[in-house]
Amino acid sequence: MSQPLDLLVLGNAIVDLIAHADDAFLADQGVAKGAMQLIDEARAEALFSVMGPATVVSGGSGANTAVGAALLGAKTGFVGKVRDDELGRLFSHDLKATGVSFETAPAAEGPATARCFILVTPDGERTMNTYLGACQKLSFDDVDEAAVRAARVTYLEGYLWDPPAAKDAFRKAVGIAHGAGNAVALTLSDAFCVDRYRDEFLGLIREGSIDILFANIGELQSLYSTDDPDKAIAALRDERGGHGKHLLGLVTRSADGALVVRGGEVRSVEASPVREVVDTTGAGDLFAAGFLAGHARGLDYVASARLGALAAAEVIEHIGARPQRDLLALAREQRLI
Amino acid sequence: MSQPLDLLVLGNAIVDLIAHADDAFLADQGVAKGAMQLIDEARAEALFSVMGPATVVSGGSGANTAVGAALLGAKTGFVGKVRDDELGRLFSHDLKATGVSFETAPAAEGPATARCFILVTPDGERTMNTYLGACQKLSFDDVDEAAVRAARVTYLEGYLWDPPAAKDAFRKAVGIAHGAGNAVALTLSDAFCVDRYRDEFLGLIREGSIDILFANIGELQSLYSTDDPDKAIAALRDERGGHGKHLLGLVTRSADGALVVRGGEVRSVEASPVREVVDTTGAGDLFAAGFLAGHARGLDYVASARLGALAAAEVIEHIGARPQRDLLALAREQRLI
Numbered sequence: 001m002s003q004p005l006d007l008l009v010l011g012n013a014i015v016d017l018i019a020h021a022d023d024a025f026l027a028d029q030g031v032a033k034g035a036m037q038l039i040d041e042a043r044a045e046a047l048f049s050v051m052g053p054a055t056v057v058s059g060g061s062g063a064n065t066a067v068g069a070a071l072l073g074a075k076t077g078f079v080g081k082v083r084d085d086e087l088g089r090l091f092s093h094d095l096k097a098t099g100v101s102f103e104t105a106p107a108a109e110g111p112a113t114a115r116c117f118i119l120v121t122p123d124g125e126r127t128m129n130t131y132l133g134a135c136q137k138l139s140f141d142d143v144d145e146a147a148v149r150a151a152r153v154t155y156l157e158g159y160l161w162d163p164p165a166a167k168d169a170f171r172k173a174v175g176i177a178h179g180a181g182n183a184v185a186l187t188l189s190d191a192f193c194v195d196r197y198r199d200e201f202l203g204l205i206r207e208g209s210i211d212i213l214f215a216n217i218g219e220l221q222s223l224y225s226t227d228d229p230d231k232a233i234a235a236l237r238d239e240r241g242g243h244g245k246h247l248l249g250l251v252t253r254s255a256d257g258a259l260v261v262r263g264g265e266v267r268s269v270e271a272s273p274v275r276e277v278v279d280t281t282g283a284g285d286l287f288a289a290g291f292l293a294g295h296a297r298g299l300d301y302v303a304s305a306r307l308g309a310l311a312a313a314e315v316i317e318h319i320g321a322r323p324q325r326d327l328l329a330l331a332r333e334q335r336l337i
Numbered sequence: 338m339s340q341p342l343d344l345l346v347l348g349n350a351i352v353d354l355i356a357h358a359d360d361a362f363l364a365d366q367g368v369a370k371g372a373m374q375l376i377d378e379a380r381a382e383a384l385f386s387v388m389g390p391a392t393v394v395s396g397g398s399g400a401n402t403a404v405g406a407a408l409l410g411a412k413t414g415f416v417g418k419v420r421d422d423e424l425g426r427l428f429s430h431d432l433k434a435t436g437v438s439f440e441t442a443p444a445a446e447g448p449a450t451a452r453c454f455i456l457v458t459p460d461g462e463r464t465m466n467t468y469l470g471a472c473q474k475l476s477f478d479d480v481d482e483a484a485v486r487a488a489r490v491t492y493l494e495g496y497l498w499d500p501p502a503a504k505d506a507f508r509k510a511v512g513i514a515h516g517a518g519n520a521v522a523l524t525l526s527d528a529f530c531v532d533r534y535r536d537e538f539l540g541l542i543r544e545g546s547i548d549i550l551f552a553n554i555g556e557l558q559s560l561y562s563t564d565d566p567d568k569a570i571a572a573l574r575d576e577r578g579g580h581g582k583h584l585l586g587l588v589t590r591s592a593d594g595a596l597v598v599r600g601g602e603v604r605s606v607e608a609s610p611v612r613e614v615v616d617t618t619g620a621g622d623l624f625a626a627g628f629l630a631g632h633a634r635g636l637d638y639v640a641s642a643r644l645g646a647l648a649a650a651e652v653i654e655h656i657g658a659r660p661q662r663d664l665l666a667l668a669r670e671q672r673l674i
Contacts, residue, residue: 057391
């Protein structure tokens with residue numbers, strides 16, 4: 001029987017290769033600043049050969065969230081696909097070393113473990129170029145029914161819509177979770193990702209597949225096809241979800257903090273102070289981690305969002321999307337838990 | 338014909354896997370804090386499985402020096418052996434991306450690219466566990482005569498005494514460099530390394546094979562088998578070298594700065610201010626980088642040592658032994674160049 005979990009995350013299993021770059025380099029390489037762009041293997045080789053020296057750390061949006069939540073005390077599991085290669089072993093090690101359970105079998109053949117070439121500009125903004133590699137092998141069979149049934153919240157990446165077979169895994173997890181009376185969370189991941197799958201994401205929300213929605217304001221505007229952030233927030237506020245359930249929305253707005261949107265109400269939470277913006281990679285992922293860990297501890301939504309803001313601030317202050325400081329100790333210092 | 342170089346570095350080609358750990362973990366794993374310990378493949382697997390999440394960055398003492406010198410404007414080359422695997426490609430990429438020429442053919446078979454498991458304690462001290470892997474394949478034939486002849490300074494790691502065939506490469510490089518009227522520099526690398534090869538290192542110095550010696554105070558005390566730092570400095574000051582040449586000694590003393598020892602004289606240089614000691618990995622390597630880059634620019638020894646202190650301070654402030662800030666810009670801001 002599976003151990004009870006506070007959180008089970010389904011996501012793309014990716015190792016990040018992070019390098020500094022300037023805006024001219026981004027322009028030269030034809031990449032859209034701040035976004036996530038999918039690239040093939042040839043493009044991955046070409047980009048690697050011209051980018052600067054790299055810091056390699058495990059990443060993947062959902063996996064970052066899993067690690068952050070585990071570090072904040074939530075019992076957490078992860079489902080995602082690596083290859084049985086060096087980067088795959090690094091990814092797997094890094095999850096387990098932070099206490100995240102990770103049982104998905106690595107692919108024994110096919111493409112290498114996914115890598116994301118992240119270019120960090122002097123303003124701390126990150127621009128991502130993802131080669132999905134082995135993530136494309138994540139499938140229906142990788143979702144363990146007992147694990148989903150045992151998890152109070154199942155958290156899904158919007159990015160899972162990119163690899164072809166992963167959306168079957170996604171839908172299977174939603175069905176099992178709701179069948180067991182558990183909650184399903186979705187992050188919209190990226191404004192361009194939303195642009196690729198807008199109708200499907202709106203469909204998931206309106207059919208009642210999603211109980212908790214994470215988005216930054218740009219992604220939310222993309223979802224509702226509007227340039228006006230207030231209109232996007234109003235649209236989310238009025239979203240009814242399926243079966244008359246209230247949708248819980250968490251909207252991050254960079255330095256302007258986050259909004260908790262629920263049952264027609266919008267409450268605001270300030271951003272945590274950041275000493276120096278070094279690399280914003282993973283800020284949204286860690287906001288979700290803090291929120292979900294707070295939720296698992298029984299904190300109310302606003303207090304959970306404050307924990308999210310704290311975790312987001314920590315990863316902004318250094319290279320890489322995995323926390324380097326003791327998040328639990330930080331949260332206690334600030335009397336958030 | 339080889340391009341003229343300011344600096345050619347021979348060293349172990351190593352990728353670092355850096356994790357946080359506390360003193361209890363070090364004790365539990367039986368590793369000597371602050372030192373470099375050689376481990377075999379089985380021990381590498383075992384240590385990796387219990388250590389915390391890792392940040393992966395290219396390392397290797399001499400390679401760190403090569404990168405730092407190149408970033409400070411010195412024309413630099415590196416000789417060292419990787420395997421043709423993922424970490425080997427990362428190592429090679431990171432050198433070339435900083436402008437270091439690196440032509441040594443990777444090993445097509447045999448052990449994997451070397452890795453160093455670095456445990457960083459809360460005080461910022463680093464403790465290293467090195468699996469030498471493909472470094473053991475560096476041999477006499479990997480030293481290109483034309484490249485050594487073309488380099489004003491050839492810089493050698495004391496660590497090269499560890500892999501069996503590398504000392505042949507080392508001695509070959511010394512012979513070619515001196516035959517061409519170029520200088521040879523040696524770093525003592527590590528106090529335990531000195532303990533393993535004390536007589537050979539003293540022999541190299543006294544036979545006149547070494548023109549410039551880098552050491553931290555602990556390594557120097559190990560060289561002269563004394564607990565008294567002043568006695569070690571006095572012994573270095575009185576060292577005559579071969580053929581009546583003066584030996585130039587650079588001795589680093591952590592927060593107490595560095596000493597320039599030459600022709601019976603000892604001059605002191607202050608440490609550069611460090612905002613926060615995060616990870617001391619590479620501090621000595623970058624001191625050597627700054628010194629050698631200053632020397633190549635025609636700065637005097639004391640001014641070169643100040644540049645070394647600046648470069649060392651930069652790498653102490655973040656995880657990893659490769660500079661993250663623009664060293665040239667920093668040096669200009671502080672009017673060191």
